[in-house]
Amino acid sequence: GQNIDQPTEMTATEGAIVQINCTYQTSGFNGLFWYQQHAGEAPTFLSYNVLDGLEEKGRFSSFLSRSKGYSYLLLKELQMKDSASYLCAVVDSNYQLIWGAGTKLIIKP
Amino acid sequence: IAGITQAPTSQILAAGRRMTLRCTQDMRHNAMYWYRQDLGLGLRLIHYSNTAGTTGKGEVPDGYSVSRANTDDFPLTLASAVPSQTSVYFCASSATSGSGETQYFGPGTRLLVL
Numbered sequence: 001g002q003n004i005d006q007p008t009e010m011t012a013t014e015g016a017i018v019q020i021n022c023t024y025q026t027s028g029f030n031g032l033f034w035y036q037q038h039a040g041e042a043p044t045f046l047s048y049n050v051l052d053g054l055e056e057k058g059r060f061s062s063f064l065s066r067s068k069g070y071s072y073l074l075l076k077e078l079q080m081k082d083s084a085s086y087l088c089a090v091v092d093s094n095y096q097l098i099w100g101a102g103t104k105l106i107i108k109p
Numbered sequence: 110i111a112g113i114t115q116a117p118t119s120q121i122l123a124a125g126r127r128m129t130l131r132c133t134q135d136m137r138h139n140a141m142y143w144y145r146q147d148l149g150l151g152l153r154l155i156h157y158s159n160t161a162g163t164t165g166k167g168e169v170p171d172g173y174s175v176s177r178a179n180t181d182d183f184p185l186t187l188a189s190a191v192p193s194q195t196s197v198y199f200c201a202s203s204a205t206s207g208s209g210e211t212q213y214f215g216p217g218t219r220l221l222v223l
Contacts, residue, residue, distance in 0.1 A: 004151060030208035042199060042214035043152070050209060087151070091208045096167065099144075099151030 004100035028093025113215035132200030140206040141183040145196040159206040
């Protein structure tokens with residue numbers, strides 16, 4: 001079967017750094033996405049990784065290790081507006097997105 | 110319009126009734142998708158369309174149907190609603206159905222089936 005695992009919830013402090021992990025077991029791999037979803041809103045694109053390594057985009061970075069079936073999203077200089085759910089999704093062999101249940105990130109002042 | 114719109118925003122529906130959720134995009138994207146999102150579960154693909162005139166089944170297609178008569182519109186129909194179809198429904202689109210294509214989401218329809 002196909003499986004995407006993420007922690008259900010994480011808590012961090014404003015101004016700090018947090019790392020959200022995602023492990024996957026899928027039928028094929030054609031890339032991995034991270035999306036942000038604020039409560040009651042639609043998911044919005046954050047990053048896409050298809051090759052191993054770190055992709056940096058402002059305060060957000062995403063890392064991929066295909067051999068380990070592992071990715072993480074790193075958020076630096078946390079702001080209150082970063083309180084949201086973060087969704088990991090893998091593109092499988094049929095080019096469909098397989099989604100994790102998401103990690104709810106709570107930012108405390 | 111800019112992006113993807115969905116209608117209605119929310120709906121309470123009696124079990125057994127027929128319901129069509131509407132989705133329109135103005136980005137001229139070829140591919141469109143319908144997902145449902147339930148608490149504790151990831152987004153699950155219901156149906157998709159890689160281009161106008163074609164549709165395909167996703168992970169959870171039973172009880173739902175779609176059509177893609179043109180590029181912009183991708184309605185989702187529940188023929189006879191059941192309480193297990195209570196969910197938040199998201200429509201999404203991408204320029205193509207290729208592996209690296211970002212999917213853009215509509216605001217969602219919150220459906221309660223009683």
